[in-house]
Amino acid sequence: MADFWVQEAQAWVNGTYGGVAGYTPVEVDGVTGWRTVFALTRGLQVELGITALSDNFGATTTARFAAQVGTLTPQSPASNVVRILRCALWCKGYQGGDVRDGAFDDALALSVVRVLQDLGLPGTTPAVDVKVMKSLLSMDAYLTVPGGRDGVRAFQQWLNSRYLTRLDFAVVPCDGRYARDVQRGLMLGVQYEIGMADGVANGNFGPGTQAGLRGPAYVEPGSTDDRAAFVRLFQGALLCNGYASPFDGTFGAGTSEAVAAFQDFVQLAPTGVGDFATWASLLVSSGDPDRPGTAADTSTPLTPAMAAALREAGYRTVGRYMSVATKRYRRAELDDVLAAGLATFPIYQEFGNEAKYFTDEIGYGHGLAAARRARQLGFRPGAVIHFAVDYDATNDDIDARVLRYFEGVNRGIGAARAGEYRVGVYGSRNVCARVCARELAMSAFVAGMSRGWSGNLGFPLPPQWAYDQVQTLTVGAGAGVVTIDKVVRSPRAEPVAADGLVETPRGTDDAGFHQMFWSLTQLRFEAEVALRGASDEARAQADDLVLHHAQTGRYATAAWVASTPLAETRLSDPPASELAAARARFLATPPPAANPADYDGDLAHLAASARVWSIAGFADDPATVGRGDLGSWALDLVALWAQYVTVRESGPEPRGGAQAWLAERIGTGTGALTRADLVADVDAYLVSRAREADPSRGVADVVREILVRSEQDPTWRFAEFLDARFGGRHVTARSAVAALVDPRTPWRDGPVAQFSGTRRPGERSSAVTSRRELGGEPRAVAQAFVTVLWRLAGRPLS
Secondary structure (H helix, E strand, O other): OOOHHHHHHHHHHHHHHOOOOOOOOOOOOOOOOHHHHHHHHHHHHHHOOOOOOOOOOOHHHHHHHHHHOOOEOOOOOOOHHHHHHHHHHHHHOOOOOOOOOOOOOHHHHHHHHHHHHHOOOOOOOOOEOHHHHHHHOOOOOOOOOOOOOHHHHHHHHHHHHHHOOOOOOOOOOOOOOOOHHHHHHHHHHHHHHHOOOOOOOOOOOOHHHHHHHHOOOOEOOOOEOOOOOHHHHHHHHHHHOOOOOOOOOEOOHHHHHHHHHHHHHOOOOOOOOEOHHHHHHHHOOOOOOOOOOOEEEOOOOOOHHHHHHHHHOOOOEEEEEOOOOOOEOOHHHHHHHHHOOOEEEEEEOOOOOOHHHOOHHHHHHHHHHHHHHHHHHOEOOOOEEEEEOOOOOOHHHHHHHHHHHHHHHHHHHOOOOOOOOEEEEEEOHHHHHHHHHOOOOOEEEEOOOOOOOHHHOOOOOOOOEEEEEEEEEEEOOHHHOEEEEEEEEOOOOOOEOHHHEOOOOEOOOOOOEOHHHHHHHHHHHHHHHHOOOOOHHHHOOHHHHHHHHHHOOOOOOHHHHHHOOOHHHHOOOOHHHHHHHHHHHHOOOOOOOOOOOOOOOOHHHHHHHHHHHHHHOOOOOOOOOOHHHHOOHHHHHHHHHHHHHHHHHHOOOOOOHHHHHHHHHOOEOOOOOEHHHHHHHHHHHHHHHHHHHOOOOOHHHHHHHHHHHHHHOOOHHHHHHHHHHHOOOHHHHHHHHHHHHOOOOOOHHHHHHHHHOOOOOOOOOOOOOOHHHHOOHHHHHHHHHHHHHHHHOOOOOO
């Protein structure tokens, strides 16, 4: 709402200095703000003879004012400086009188006295020295503002009344809010009470201040402010940090209760006394950096020796990065961390050290990437991922960029599954508090050791703090040495222990990640993103998107397309249209390698076979074969048998006949049923059975279990297949194979012949025609298949 007198002040300052080089006119809108304050500051600089005008009431302005004006009083001559004082008073909400009147009259004197009283300054003499003038030409408030507290304002007034005469002490605002200027005033007060002289006291938490806090500043129940004011300073520090303490200079029960509560909150022993560690936690964001910490964070990938060294040094939790190849978790690292008895918490940071990296779009991308990586690393749903704001973000930055970034993060992290992972924030106290207050993060990892950041000055530890980073140091020796940031852990912290991770397979790349598992996990994640907002029926086809995409290439022939039609062709609208649209978006995701280096099967083959199983289903009788088998092991076996028939017809009978020839090639590197084919067929069946039993399980998760179990026991997948497909009975398996190769099987001349190559559609086969011509080959094929499968499963044929 426009204020008439503020508008008059704006018009006057523009009219008076508008033609001066370096002056920036202010909009005449009647609204007090920094632009108006800056305009008045530049006007004052003109009056003081300064030619290089600036918005800052700095050292030159201070020196010129002190030398040329000294103190404004009713005895001061009429001048534009007095007019600027009037304008400043109106902007502060006080009666400034006619801004065109340059005299220091009685009405102006009354307003100045009111200002001084509100600042806590004693007496009734109307006098404006350079410190008060500088404060007036700011946006500091002198009355309790919304969000401020009267107890804090009383402390602010006391600071002004006691220390304003000291050389480097500036006027502290009296608005009831803890802020940077109040923190500096508090620190200077401590230094003055310790005995530091003007010019020595500087508001920094240096060695001299720390020594004083360990000595004369120690306060406890019964302490009073007799010769020094340490109790009031301590009580004021408690008030600024949000703890209700008396402010009377006597360390009584109320103060002891308040400090014990504060100590408990910041994870100090709740002794109820004002020792060095408590003073430090009240005064600076790092607190006492030498205090114990049971957590750490590091950008160094941890080896078993490093993890063991951390445990030996007393650490129980370690934060590690999810992104940037040189910094991120390695596959085996999570196992090593857990084996050492440590829990972990994931941190996501891509750059993040400048304001330009914080937009809604970037946040969305980071949220997506973090959720996808969390799945790939095996973090169970519910894990908290802390996203880094690794620079000193101002309030303007937070409003314009950081909050929008976290809005994007929240959309991105839930783009596949709402609420799958939770968002935390790393940054200054102010950043953490504001992001959490907007409910854009539920956990704060505070960059406490960056105590020079403005976002850590004059801001209490946020209620949601889980981790507080306080000191960089080196732990361990020899191969176990590692540089860490020591972190104090709050009871609110929720690090990830062994029960928060699922085991993932080990791969062959430099970081130990399993290429196939990571590819499938990414595909499944992207499929879910593509299907967000679709109906339940359409979303249930997420794995069809994954498997169809992985099937592309040699399994996109006409025969395979006929056997594995798109899922949307079997759905009614709207699910069909939703799925088709999602597939179009999803196909932009690069397909995975058909033969990942760390998979001894064939991923494209697995995908195609699994889709046949999902469409055709399973044989009702395990002793026979169904159409699902035809898209998997059955046709591969028939194709190998057809190769044998060709060899037999083109030359002498192979030694040992069909059984020996087939057994030598099933599951090896030659023929139509190689090791890769057989593994893919077996895994496809296991994937399909698992998804049938629990449709909510994604293909990536099922494959993860298969790969992990097979790492532990190479026979597992084959034994599981035999049990699930044939009931663990070789008689049943033989019967199924016999039915497969029997030319009297009703569908034998169609799909079997087409896929196996035993004949072309529409032609009669000269290689395989009847059981009479085959003789005992069906039994030989069955026996070879059973012999090899039972051997791979580690089971005797009995």
